[in-house]
Every structure is written in structure tokens, then in C-alpha cells.
Amino acid sequence: MFKEEFNRKIETVSLALEKYFEKADNYQKTIYDAMAYSLFAGGKRIRPVLALACAELFDSGEKVLPFACSLEMIHTYSLIHDDLPCMDNDDLRRGKPTNHKVYGEAMAVLAGDALLTKAFEISVKFSELSPEQTLREIEVLATAGGTEGMIGGQVIDIESEGKRVDAKTLDALHLNKTGALIIAAAKLGAIAGGASEDDIKNLSEYAKNLGLAFQIKDDILDVEGDSDILGKMTGVDEINEKTTFVSLYGLEKSKQMLDEYTKKAKANLKPYGKKAEFLEELADYLLKRKN
Amino acid sequence: MFKEEFNRKIETVSLALEKYFEKADNYQKTIYDAMAYSLFAGGKRIRPVLALACAELFDSGEKVLPFACSLEMIHTYSLIHDDLPCMDNDDLRRGKPTNHKVYGEAMAVLAGDALLTKAFEISVKFSELSPEQTLREIEVLATAGGTEGMIGGQVIDIESEGKRVDAKTLDALHLNKTGALIIAAAKLGAIAGGASEDDIKNLSEYAKNLGLAFQIKDDILDVEGDSDILGKMTGVDEINEKTTFVSLYGLEKSKQMLDEYTKKAKANLKPYGKKAEFLEELADYLLKRKN
Numbered sequence: 001m002f003k004e005e006f007n008r009k010i011e012t013v014s015l016a017l018e019k020y021f022e023k024a025d026n027y028q029k030t031i032y033d034a035m036a037y038s039l040f041a042g043g044k045r046i047r048p049v050l051a052l053a054c055a056e057l058f059d060s061g062e063k064v065l066p067f068a069c070s071l072e073m074i075h076t077y078s079l080i081h082d083d084l085p086c087m088d089n090d091d092l093r094r095g096k097p098t099n100h101k102v103y104g105e106a107m108a109v110l111a112g113d114a115l116l117t118k119a120f121e122i123s124v125k126f127s128e129l130s131p132e133q134t135l136r137e138i139e140v141l142a143t144a145g146g147t148e149g150m151i152g153g154q155v156i157d158i159e160s161e162g163k164r165v166d167a168k169t170l171d172a173l174h175l176n177k178t179g180a181l182i183i184a185a186a187k188l189g190a191i192a193g194g195a196s197e198d199d200i201k202n203l204s205e206y207a208k209n210l211g212l213a214f215q216i217k218d219d220i221l222d223v224e225g226d227s228d229i230l231g232k233m234t235g236v237d238e239i240n241e242k243t244t245f246v247s248l249y250g251l252e253k254s255k256q257m258l259d260e261y262t263k264k265a266k267a268n269l270k271p272y273g274k275k276a277e278f279l280e281e282l283a284d285y286l287l288k289r290k291n
Numbered sequence: 292m293f294k295e296e297f298n299r300k301i302e303t304v305s306l307a308l309e310k311y312f313e314k315a316d317n318y319q320k321t322i323y324d325a326m327a328y329s330l331f332a333g334g335k336r337i338r339p340v341l342a343l344a345c346a347e348l349f350d351s352g353e354k355v356l357p358f359a360c361s362l363e364m365i366h367t368y369s370l371i372h373d374d375l376p377c378m379d380n381d382d383l384r385r386g387k388p389t390n391h392k393v394y395g396e397a398m399a400v401l402a403g404d405a406l407l408t409k410a411f412e413i414s415v416k417f418s419e420l421s422p423e424q425t426l427r428e429i430e431v432l433a434t435a436g437g438t439e440g441m442i443g444g445q446v447i448d449i450e451s452e453g454k455r456v457d458a459k460t461l462d463a464l465h466l467n468k469t470g471a472l473i474i475a476a477a478k479l480g481a482i483a484g485g486a487s488e489d490d491i492k493n494l495s496e497y498a499k500n501l502g503l504a505f506q507i508k509d510d511i512l513d514v515e516g517d518s519d520i521l522g523k524m525t526g527v528d529e530i531n532e533k534t535t536f537v538s539l540y541g542l543e544k545s546k547q548m549l550d551e552y553t554k555k556a557k558a559n560l561k562p563y564g565k566k567a568e569f570l571e572e573l574a575d576y577l578l579k580r581k582n
Contacts, residue, residue, distance in 0.1 A: 027463060028438050031446045086396035105377035106449050114442045120411050121433035124426050131422030135415050142412035147319050151405045155322045158397050
């Protein structure tokens with residue numbers, strides 16, 4: 001049941017992405033190819049699905065789609081830039097060669113820039129929300145993707161390399177680097193659904209816990225996961241001397257924390273009862289995932 | 292008189308940039324330093340000054356400032372990414388070491404990403420226009436900076452390297468790579484000033500001609516300019532086997548074209564009479580500039 005509902009939502013998001021991501025003419029063919037290569041590379045679509053599910057708590061959910069897709073574009077651009085030789089220097093992503101391996105570094109930089117720019121373009125062009133709500137969605141996207149969000153987290157990440165960092169810094173790193181866009185997903189959905197300020201806050205809290213659980217699971221998978229299923233190498237964090245939840249707390253304690261954050265996330269959903277079933281199951285799904 | 296007015300406008304823009312570009316906390320210090328390094332590196336501020344001057348044709352002009360500054364941030368991010376080793380591999384910009392030479396490549400990529408994201412953040416946060424007008428400004432920024440604008444031009448540029456390109460491609464390259472943001476400046480100003488659709492179109496046409504003249508002048512300076520005054524090496528286009536207006540048409544014909552586009556730009560200003568004096572003199576100033 002959950003898996004079917006998840007797939008239905010992924011399908012809804014994919015159709016929207018294809019609709020918003022229009023064709024290119026002659027001159028822009030290469031850049032559109034490079035953008036599409038990463039945008040349609042089989043990502044799990046967790047952020048836009050989360051946005052859609054949060055919006056559906058309040059209405060049909062459809063109106064969040066341009067912003068859910070924008071968020072996925074921002075997530076995708078960050079992966080392209082993250083994989084660059086001057087950043088993480090990754091050759092593989094989701095089992096496929098990374099963007100710069102296929103299109104070259106210059107085009108990969110531009111494809112990332114273009115996806116980030118396109119996110120704001122489609123937010124304006126395809127919004128069916130009121131101008132006021134649309135601007136609020138755009139502010140959520142820009143803040144979550146920027147220096148006080150994802151990019152801020154990447155900076156902490158770069159500056160922590162090869163160092164032992166403390167628990168507070170590790171939390172700040174992940175709350176920003178991965179957490180910011182996951183929290184933004186919940187906010188985008190709630191705002192598009194016309195939720196109250198209390199509901200927006202409550203769902204942001206759910207997403208914050210979900211995001212931390214997600215990151216802890218990632219760190220555990222890097223130690224215990226199967227690289228064939230993951231589509232990327234394991235043991236990378238140790239080689240790169242990265243401080244992770246596992247290196248800081250150990251494997252057992254990390255698994256315990258994963259359970260706790262998942263429980264906290266589910267507790268945030270209490271006010272929505274049966275309607276929040278999908279969001280509850282999403283937390284369990286992310287807890288148990290193998291990739 | 293013109294120079295004083297130009298400096299007054301630069302000052303207005305600089306004060307606004309400093310206001311919108313707020314302080315960073317602990318974690319984000321490095322990225323804000325990297326962003327500020329390029330944003331306050333002594334750029335000529337032609338785009339935001341143009342936006343301000345176009346807005347002033349219709350009203351006080353103040354309301355365009357958040358968008359004029361956003362445009363300057365987009366311009367600045369594009370220079371940081373353009374200078375990267377995988378792109379133009381430039382060590383100097385405006386006589387100073389390029390961003391990645393000072394902060395490293397990873398931070399330079401992120402500083403560019405952050406400036407692009409910040410552009411949209413401040414557009415929402417500091418707008419004093421109506422929500423509808425604000426959205427229109429954001430759409431102008433995103434379209435001009437994206438695949439159908441500046442990035443599209445950069446793609447043509449990369450794909451033309453080491454090739455002889457024809458006049459049509461060279462026009463498309465520059466109309467997008469440098470033209471798109473200059474045209475956007477005029478549009479942002481006109482929209483913020485509450486101009487009619489005819490005036491928006493007319494000022495866009497002025498900016499289009501100004502942008503082509505600007506690029507031709509750039510190509511001429513690369514051949515005839517003084518590298519000390521320019522703050523960068525000359526003769527680079529020939530070394531890189533780049534097709535330029537000079538390589539395609541020769542120096543004399545290029546100078547003639549520069550004159551013609553400048554005249555055309557000034558003709559577009561006829562309807563505004565004396566009020567457009569600054570914009571007229573701006574065209575002459577760009578024609579005669581030495582850097």
C-alpha cells in the first residue's frame with residue numbers, strides 16, 4: 001500500500017517535472033541534455049514527494065507541484081556541483097557516471113547553475129497560488145538553498161574536512177546541508193495547502209527529525225551498506241576522514257538515534273491522525289531503506 | 292556632470308548592496324567573505340546603474356534597488372564561475388586575484404551558487420513593489436540569467452571555442468552572454484517604475500543596442516587596450532582562438548559598428564527627451580571607455 005502510494009506520488013512529480021522542463025532549441029541543446037541527465041537520473045524524489053504529501057494534508061496538493069519540482073532542481077544542482085573534482089570528486093552517482101564525467105566540467109558547472117536558475121523561473125511561470133503565497137514559496141526555496149541553509153551546510157562540511165568536529169557542529173552541518181531542503185519540502189507543501197502557521201511549524205519539526213534520521217541512515221549505510229544496491233562506493237567517509245554520526249557515536253548508538261528521530265518525527269504527526277498515514281510510513285521507509 | 296551623476300548612482304547602488312548583503316554568523320563567515328570579495332571588487336556597476344536610470348525615467352527609482360542589486364549579484368556569480376580553471380581559467384579580474392585563487396575552487400563554486408541564490412532571496416525580502424510586480428521582476432531575473440539568456444550564451448561560447456563561427460552565431464552568443472543581463476537591467480527599471488508595455492519594449496531595445504556596442508568595445512579593447520588600465524591581459528581572444536567582432540569584421544569595421552549601435556541606442560531614447568540625458572551619455576561613455 002505505502003509503496004504503491006509512494007510510486008503514484010513519484011509519478012505525479014515526474015510528470016510535472018517533464019511538463020515544466022520544456023524543450024530546448026538548437027543553441028541550448030547541450031545544456032538541456034546535461035540538466036536532464038541529472039534531473040532524470042532516477043533520484044528517489046523524496047523532497048518533492050514529501051512536499052506533495054504535506055500539501056495533501058490540507059487539499060488536493062496539486063498546487064505545490066511547481067515548487068516541489070523547483071526544490072528537486074535545487075537538490076539536483078547541488079549534487080552536480082558536489083560531485084565536481086574540486087568538491088567531492090565523485091565519478092559515480094546512482095550507479096551512473098557523474099555529470100562532469102559525461103559533459104565535462106565546464107558544462108557541469110553551467111548545468112548546475114542553470115537548474116538553480118530554472119527553479120526560480122518555473123516557480124513564477126507555473127504557480128497557481130496567489131502572488132503573496134508564490135512569493136512566500138520562493139522565499140522558502142531561496143533561504144533553504146542558500147547561505148543560511150544548504151550552502152551554509154556545505155561550507156561547514158568543507159571546513160570540517162580532515163578534522164574531528166564536535167556534536168554541535170555535526171548537527172549544524174546536517175541540519176543545513178541535507179536538513180534545510182527537507183524542511184523546505186514540508187514548508188512548501190504546507191504553505192501551498194493553505195495551512196495555519198502552527199501547522200507549518202509542526203510539519204517543519206516533523207521534517208527536521210526526518211532529515212536527521214535520513215542523514216544518520218546515510219552514515220550507517222556508508223559503513224554497513226551494499227555498494228551494488230547503493231550505486232556508489234561504501235567506506236568513503238572513513239577514507240575521507242569525515243566526522244559522521246557513526247564515527248562520533250559508534251554504530252549502535254547511531255542506530256538508536258535513528259530510531260529516536262524516526263519516533264519523534266512520527267509523534268509530530270499526531271494532530272493529523274489517519275490523514276498523515278503516508279508521512280508516518282515514509283519515516284519508517286527511510287529508516288529501513290537499503291539505498 | 293555625467294561622471295558625477297554616474298558616481299552618485301554607483302554610490303546609491305553600493306549603499307543598497309551593503310544594506311541587503313547582511314552580516315554572517317560564525318559558520319558562514321568564509322562564504323560571506325568569498326561572496327563579498329567579488330561583489331565589492333570594484334565592478335563598474337553598469338547593470339544596476341542602468342536599472343536605476345531607467346526606473347528614474349518614470350519615478351524616484353528607489354524601488355528598483357533590490358532587483359538592481361540582485362542583477363549585480365547574478366552578474367558577479369557568473370564572473371566567479373567563468374574564471375574557474377575548468378572554464379576560462381583566469382587568475383586576474385579587475386587587477387585582483389580571482390575568487391578561486393584566494394578562496395580555493397570549492398569555495399568559489401559555492402560563493403557563486405550562494406550569490407545566485409541570494410539574488411532571489413533579497414528580491415523577495417526587500418521588494419517594495421506589489422506582489423504582482425515583484426513576481427514579474429523575479430521572472431525577468433531568472434529568464435535573463437538562465438538557459439534562454441546568459442547561461443545559453445555561455446554554452447554557445449564554450450561550444451564555439453577553437454572554431455570559426457558565423458556572424459549569426461556571434462550575435463546570438465553576445466545577445467545572450469552579455470546582452471541578456473543588460474536588457475534585463477532596463478526591463479527591471481522600467482517595470483519598477485511602472486512603465487507602459489511600450490516603454491518596457493523601447494528601453495529593452497535601447498539596452499540591446501547598448502549591450503552589443505559594449506561587447507564590440509570589449510573585443511576592440513582586447514586588441515588595442517592597455518592591460519594596466521584594463522586590469523587584465525590583452526590579446527587573450529587571439530590566443531584562445533576566439534571569434535570576436537574584430538576577428539570576424541576587422542578593426543575598422545568593428546569601430547564603425549560600435550558607432551552605429553551607439554547611435555541606434557541613443558535613437559531609442561528620443562521619446563524621453565531631456566529626461567533620458569543620462570542614458571544617452573551612458574552610451575557615449577561606454578563607447579569611449581578605456582577599461
